[in-house]
Amino acid sequence: EAEREERGLPLEGLNWRAFGLGKGPGKVLGPKGRASHSTRAKPLAESAPELAQALQDVRGDGAEPAGMRSLTASRGAGGASTLTYDEVALLFRRFQGAGRGTVQYSGPLMALLDMPSWNVALRKLLQVYRGLGDHEAFKLELLRHADADLRLTAKDLQEALHVLFQRTGQRAKAEELLLLAHKLVSDHSGGAAGVAAARVASFCFDEAERQEWRAVATRLRSAAKNAYLAGVDVEQLLAEQDQRGQGCISLQRFKAFLAQLGPHGRLSSRDVNMCCRHFSRREADSDLQRQEGHEGSSPEEPVSLSTFMAFLGKSYGGNLAARLRSLLGTADGDPSRGAA
Numbered sequence: 524e525a526e527r528e529e530r531g532l533p534l535e536g537l538n539w540r541a542f543g544l545g546k547g548p549g550k551v552l553g554p555k556g557r558a559s560h561s562t563r564a565k566p567l568a569e570s571a572p573e574l575a576q577a578l579q580d581v582r583g584d585g586a587e588p589a590g591m592r593s594l595t596a597s598r599g600a601g602g603a604s605t606l607t608y609d610e611v612a613l614l615f616r617r618f619q620g621a622g623r624g625t626v627q628y629s630g631p632l633m634a635l636l637d638m639p640s641w642n643v644a645l646r647k648l649l650q651v652y653r654g655l656g657d658h659e660a661f662k663l664e665l666l667r668h669a670d671a672d673l674r675l676t677a678k679d680l681q682e683a684l685h686v687l688f689q690r691t692g693q694r695a696k697a698e699e700l701l702l703l704a705h706k707l708v709s710d711h712s713g714g715a716a717g718v719a720a721a722r723v724a725s726f727c728f729d730e731a732e733r734q735e736w737r738a739v740a741t742r743l744r745s746a747a748k749n750a751y752l753a754g755v756d757v758e759q760l761l762a763e764q765d766q767r768g769q770g771c772i773s774l775q776r777f778k779a780f781l782a783q784l785g786p787h788g789r790l791s792s793r794d795v796n797m798c799c800r801h802f803s804r805r806e807a808d809s810d811l812q813r814q815e816g817h818e819g820s821s822p823e824e825p826v827s828l829s830t831f832m833a834f835l836g837k838s839y840g841g842n843l844a845a846r847l848r849s850l851l852g853t854a855d856g857d858p859s860r861g862a863a
Contacts, residue, residue, distance in 0.1 A: 641706060644699040648684070649734065652727045654691035661687070661727065665720035674717035680704040732800070739797045740834075746788020747835050753787060758839065760784075761828055770839070771825035774799045802826045802834075 606614075620627040655661050668683040669675050675683065681704035688695050711726060712718040750757050760783050764776040772780075781795050790798075803826060832839040 639698040639702045644703050647695050649731050651687050651691045651693045662724035669720045673720050676717045677704045677708045739794045746784045749787040771827050777826045
């Protein structure tokens with residue numbers, strides 16, 4: 524108390540939980556030395572007499588000691604990321620609801636708090652990418668805004684995205700385009716002044732493939748599960764395509780295997796091509812692979828059978844005879860060891 528009086532801090536009036544708001548001495552504290560529920564539940568509003576007087580004292584002459592923390596001007600350790608009490612009170616008055624002590628959060632306040640989301644902005648960008656239907660056209664538009672080194676600054680990329688969004692009729696806020704541009708430049712520039720236009724196009728291709736694969740993978744697992752439930756030995760079907768016993772098959776034979784799973788699921792020709800690209804050992808690095816119906820791989824590129832069975836959550840043991848030999852502990856078809 525002596526320190527409070529010495530520094531001139533108007534703190535006693537703010538302690539309304541302890542001192543209460545009763546009009547008489549008997550109404551301040553309850554029978555157990557505690558403020559009543561109505562007193563403790565009183566909202567901390569600027570219209571409260573104690574708080575209003577305290578704020579008036581702080582704002583009044585401005586002659587408080589240098590070490591005193593103003594109740595209205597301090598932002599704390601967060602700096603610009605925090606709000607002062609005056610700013611909170613201003614927001615409360617600006618968006619005050621019809622009822623007393625309420626805030627109308629729908630409408631203008633939600634619009635004010637509507638910050639751009641990376642996931643939403645990326646989803647819109649991929650819709651633009653798919654809407655063009657041509658990877659080369661997408662990359663060409665980026666190159667039109669690139670410099671002599673075929674690189675894009677954040678500003679150049681934002682302008683290119685604005686043109687692409689307008690061409691496809693996709694609506695996007697300026698904040699979303701700004702977020703996309705800065706995020707792509709910062710993540711894929713490699714420390715250079717800008718990001719390569721081909722790298723941005725490649726990112727869109729890879730991300731579109733990844734999202735499309737998630738849906739195809741669900742349908743493929745469902746087809747394999749239905750085949751198992753129908754009594755089909757999926758591993759045997761796969762092993763029958765490996766006539767040389769090398770543990771991998773060509774894409775043409777992999778397509779034949781997927782055709783056998785067709786009756787047990789809903790795998791379209793586009794799904795089959797996506798499966799071939801995903802399980803092929805060769806990474807998808809061709810710009811034309813994203814076009815409709817393009818396989819993106821040659822028949823000589825093998826598909827690992829163990830990788831496919833791992834995708835189904837199983838290990839690959841070969842055809843039925845090989846699995847029986849492994850189960851019985853035989854080797855190289857020697858029945859004597861199994862009999863033992």
